[in-house]
Amino acid sequence: GAGVSQSxxxxxxxxxxxxxxxxxxxxxxxxxxxxxxxxxxxxxFLTYFQNEAQLDKSGxxxxxxxxxxxxxxxxxxxxxxxxxxxxAVYLCASxxxxxxxxxxxxxxGTRLTVL
Amino acid sequence: RKEVEQDPGPFNVPExxxxxxxxxYSNSASQSFFWYRQDCRKEPKLLMSVYSSGNEDxxxxxxxxxxxxxxxxxxxxxxxxDSATYLCAVRTDSSYKLIFGSGTRLLVRP
Numbered sequence: 001g002a003g004v005s006q007s008x009x010x011x012x013x014x015x016x017x018x019x020x021x022x023x024x025x026x027x028x029x030x031x032x033x034x035x036x037x038x039x040x041x042x043x044x045f046l047t048y049f050q051n052e053a054q055l056d057k058s059g060x061x062x063x064x065x066x067x068x069x070x071x072x073x074x075x076x077x078x079x080x081x082x083x084x085x086x087x088a089v090y091l092c093a094s095x096x097x098x099x100x101x102x103x104x105x106x107x108x109g110t111r112l113t114v115l
Numbered sequence: 116r117k118e119v120e121q122d123p124g125p126f127n128v129p130e131x132x133x134x135x136x137x138x139x140y141s142n143s144a145s146q147s148f149f150w151y152r153q154d155c156r157k158e159p160k161l162l163m164s165v166y167s168s169g170n171e172d173x174x175x176x177x178x179x180x181x182x183x184x185x186x187x188x189x190x191x192x193x194x195x196x197d198s199a200t201y202l203c204a205v206r207t208d209s210s211y212k213l214i215f216g217s218g219t220r221l222l223v224r225p
Contacts, residue, residue: 031211033211033212033213035213040123040217041217041218042119042202042204042215042216042217042218043159043202043213043215044215045212045213045214048211048212055211056210056211056212059212091158091159103149103161103164104161104213105161106158106159106160107158108157108158109158
C-alpha cells in the first residue's frame with residue numbers, strides 16, 4: 001500500500017517568506033508526527049497529533065511554527081517569516097495505534113532551503 | 116550531554132565482515148527502542164524494534180542492556196548494500212515522540 005507522502009519535496013524560500021509543508025499519512029493511521037532533521041543529525045521531534053488533536057507541540061522551535069491536522073488525516077506544517085536557521089529536512093511520520101506506540105513510518109521529507 | 120548518543124563513525128569494513136554499533140541513552144524511563152536505517156538524502160526506514168530479550172532478523176541482531184542503558188546492533192556478513200547511516204531511537208511511555216541519536220555511518224567496501 002501507499003506509504004507516507006510529503007509535498008513539496010524541495011522548497012526554496014527567501015528569508016521572511018511563509019511556507020506550508022504537507023503530509024499525507026498512511027491511510028487509517030491515527031498518529032502523525034513532524035520531525036526536523038539538520039545535516040548530519042538525527043531527526044528532532046517537533047509535534048504530534050492523534051487524529052485531529054495536537055497532543056504535543058513541545059518541539060516547535062518558535063511561535064513562527066504552526067501545525068494542523070483539521071480532519072485527522074492530512075497535516076500541514078506552516079513556518080512564518082522563515083529564517084536561515086529553518087533550513088533543514090522536515091520529516092513526517094505516521095503510526096497506526098491510538099497510543100502512538102507502534103512503529104513510526106517516515107515520509108520522504110521536504111528539504112527546505114531559506115536564502 | 117545528549118539524551119541518545121551514537122559513535123558517528125564512519126565504520127569502514129570489508130564485505131563479509133561483522134560489525135557492531137552501540138547506542139547509549141540517558142533517560143532510564145525509556146521503554147521502546149528502535150534501529151532505523153537512513154540512506155543518503157532519503158528518509159529513515161525502520162530496520163527493527165529492539166525487545167528486552169533481544170531479537171534477530173536475518174543478518175541483523177539487536178540487543179538491549181537496561182542496566183547499562185545501551186542498545187546494540189550487530190550486522191553479520193556485511194553486504195555493500197548495508198552502507199548507510201544507522202539511527203537509534205528511544206521512546207518513553209509518557210511521550211510518544213522518538214528521540215534519535217545522530218547516527219552511525221557504515222561503509223562496506225568490496
